Amino acid sequence: MSARGEASNYEYVTARAKSRRAALFDADDYRKLVRMGPGEIARFMEESEYEAEMNALGARYSGVDLIEYALNRNLAKHFNDLLRFAEGKLYDYIARYLRKFDAWNVKTVIRGLYAGSERQEIEDDLIRAGELPERTVDRLLEADSIEAVVELLDGTIFGDSLAAAYEDYEETGVLVPLENAVDRAYYRLLLADVPAEPDRATRLYVEFLEAEIDFRNMRNALRLARSGADIDPAEYYIPGGPLFSAGELQALVNNPDQLVEAIRSSTYGDDLDKALNDLDAAGSLIEFELALERALLEYSSQLSNRYPLSVCPVLAYILAKEREVDNIRAIARGKEAGLSADEIEEELVVQ
Amino acid sequence: MAKDVKPTRKNLMAIEDRIDLSTRGHSTLEKKRDGLIMEFMDILDQAQDVRSDLDDAYTDAQRNINMARAMDGDVAVRGAAAALKEHPEITTRSKNIMGVVVPEIESSKVKKSLDQRGYGVVGTSARIDEAAEAYEELLEQVILAAEVETAMKKMLEEIETTKRRVNALEFKLLPELHDAQEFIEQKLEEQEREEIFRMKKIKAKKEAEEAEEALVEDDEEVKYETVTADD
Numbered sequence: 001m002s003a004r005g006e007a008s009n010y011e012y013v014t015a016r017a018k019s020r021r022a023a024l025f026d027a028d029d030y031r032k033l034v035r036m037g038p039g040e041i042a043r044f045m046e047e048s049e050y051e052a053e054m055n056a057l058g059a060r061y062s063g064v065d066l067i068e069y070a071l072n073r074n075l076a077k078h079f080n081d082l083l084r085f086a087e088g089k090l091y092d093y094i095a096r097y098l099r100k101f102d103a104w105n106v107k108t109v110i111r112g113l114y115a116g117s118e119r120q121e122i123e124d125d126l127i128r129a130g131e132l133p134e135r136t137v138d139r140l141l142e143a144d145s146i147e148a149v150v151e152l153l154d155g156t157i158f159g160d161s162l163a164a165a166y167e168d169y170e171e172t173g174v175l176v177p178l179e180n181a182v183d184r185a186y187y188r189l190l191l192a193d194v195p196a197e198p199d200r201a202t203r204l205y206v207e208f209l210e211a212e213i214d215f216r217n218m219r220n221a222l223r224l225a226r227s228g229a230d231i232d233p234a235e236y237y238i239p240g241g242p243l244f245s246a247g248e249l250q251a252l253v254n255n256p257d258q259l260v261e262a263i264r265s266s267t268y269g270d271d272l273d274k275a276l277n278d279l280d281a282a283g284s285l286i287e288f289e290l291a292l293e294r295a296l297l298e299y300s301s302q303l304s305n306r307y308p309l310s311v312c313p314v315l316a317y318i319l320a321k322e323r324e325v326d327n328i329r330a331i332a333r334g335k336e337a338g339l340s341a342d343e344i345e346e347e348l349v350v351q
Numbered sequence: 352m353a354k355d356v357k358p359t360r361k362n363l364m365a366i367e368d369r370i371d372l373s374t375r376g377h378s379t380l381e382k383k384r385d386g387l388i389m390e391f392m393d394i395l396d397q398a399q400d401v402r403s404d405l406d407d408a409y410t411d412a413q414r415n416i417n418m419a420r421a422m423d424g425d426v427a428v429r430g431a432a433a434a435l436k437e438h439p440e441i442t443t444r445s446k447n448i449m450g451v452v453v454p455e456i457e458s459s460k461v462k463k464s465l466d467q468r469g470y471g472v473v474g475t476s477a478r479i480d481e482a483a484e485a486y487e488e489l490l491e492q493v494i495l496a497a498e499v500e501t502a503m504k505k506m507l508e509e510i511e512t513t514k515r516r517v518n519a520l521e522f523k524l525l526p527e528l529h530d531a532q533e534f535i536e537q538k539l540e541e542q543e544r545e546e547i548f549r550m551k552k553i554k555a556k557k558e559a560e561e562a563e564e565a566l567v568e569d570d571e572e573v574k575y576e577t578v579t580a581d582d
Binding site for chain 1: 413417418420421422424425426429430433434435436437464465466467468469470471472473474476477478480481
């Protein structure tokens with residue numbers, strides 16, 4: 001971890017990221033995994049990159065839970081390594097994306113306190129891959145109320161948003177305002193303080209983040225259009241994406257057909273055309289969400305190849321690692337639930 | 352039972368009244384039983400549909416939650432579930448079907464819109480929405496099944512009770528009452544015959560006594576007349 005004033009060490013971090021990316025599971029590994037049972041998958045993982053986590057957690061968990069917790073811990077280890085390696089502006093670029101795990105941890109602690117869960121249960125569900133220091137996360141775990149969590153986070157990127165949403169939470173008694181505040185704080189800072197005239201690689205990185213925001217707005221708008229819930233777009237709209245303004249989104253949410261047409265005619269239209277056709281035909285958003293994830297992964301991969309000495313290869317590695325964790329978990333949980341190999345393969349996103 | 356009854360005319364009249372009442376009760380209960388069976392058949396059809404819908408809803412909910420746990424992770428699904436403390440509310444009222452009190456269950460706050468489920472919209476996925484929606488649908492089906500199947504169970508119990516009552520009247524009480532009636536009638540007839548016989552006997556005895564008295568009187572008269580002749 002390094003101060004922002006220092007020079008960035010792109011060469012070192014991208015080399016480490018590329019080597020780690022090369023070690024990720026490939027399509028052959030997935031083909032083998034989907035034909036294994038949960039026990040065999042655990043065994044396969046014990047002989048792979050995940051060996052240390054599987055052994056460390058083996059005494060506490062078993063079955064697919066062991067696989068899932070080992071995946072999360074391994075993910076956290078790799079992303080913490082990236083933050084440790086990176087210096088200067090590069091650190092900032094990586095951290096701003098990885099803060100999504102801080103958002104995850106804050107939401108997990110708040111949900112745990114809300115539901116009256118034990119400290120250990122909450123701690124087990126954390127993914128310590130973000131930027132918040134260990135000590136802060138431990139203090140959050142020791143908090144005895146949501147109000148105490150909000151106070152503890154004062155001064156962090158979530159502080160102001162949470163403090164503002166706390167009143168709403170007290171009025172309504174549901175966590176929606178707090179959860180949305182945490183997620184929106186994360187997305188708001190994703191594009192904060194980017195250079196006014198960035199170099200080509202940084203500009204593409206920013207474009208990637210904008211695409212991520214656009215995709216998030218798209219999927220939320222489609223979810224709301226289907227749910228029929230009457231929610232003020234200000235509560236969930238994430239500014240920064242070039243595709244929609246808050247006003248446009250509000251108008252489109254009330255008209256799902258127009259919303260789909262707007263996405264189809266946007267710059268993402270070509271990438272998402274098939275998913276939009278499936279959405280029209282089947283009516284399920286899940287395929288569409290998978291298509292968005294595929295498009296993001298593809299996009300990050302292209303950036304990585306085009307600008308090897310920039311934040312792009314690191315970002316591509318982060319996305320690929322997240323996808324690997326999602327894929328292995330999907331296979332293990334799918335096998336546990338008795339899904340067929342074909343059904344599971346449909347859900348995987350493999351590059 | 353018949354032998355325990357005192358064969359009196361009063362008891363006979365009481366038994367005849369009971370037979371009359373039991374026969375009318377039997378006929379009414381038979382009608383009730385048939386009516387209940389017809390109502391039960393309607394509820395049974397409904398219950399079969401509800402059970403089939405419940406099975407489908409359960410399969411769908413399980414599939415959705417398995418997919419959500421697979422794709423978003425168990426931790427994310429549990430987290431989203433923990434974001435809501437409020438439970439659906441159920442109110443029960445009762446309605447009467449042919450004297451059987453069955454519950455009417457009304458549920459509220461089962462189906463929720465996206466903003467009422469507790470979890471934030473921004474950080475969750477459509478899979479969690481679909482799992483939540485499928486479980487809301489399942490819960491509604493469970494409540495409906497509880498209503499219909501409780502009604503069905505209560506109707507069955509009532510049919511069983513009514514059937515037992517009809518059978519008890521038809522095969523136990525009424526035959527016993529008829530036996531008792533027959534027993535008393537026979538006894539009374541026997542008593543009547545004995546009485547007639549006794550009366551006849553008394554009458555014969557009385558006649559015999561009267562005849563004897565008359566004979567004695569005749570003898571005395573003859574004796575008296577003889578004495579007078581001697582005089």
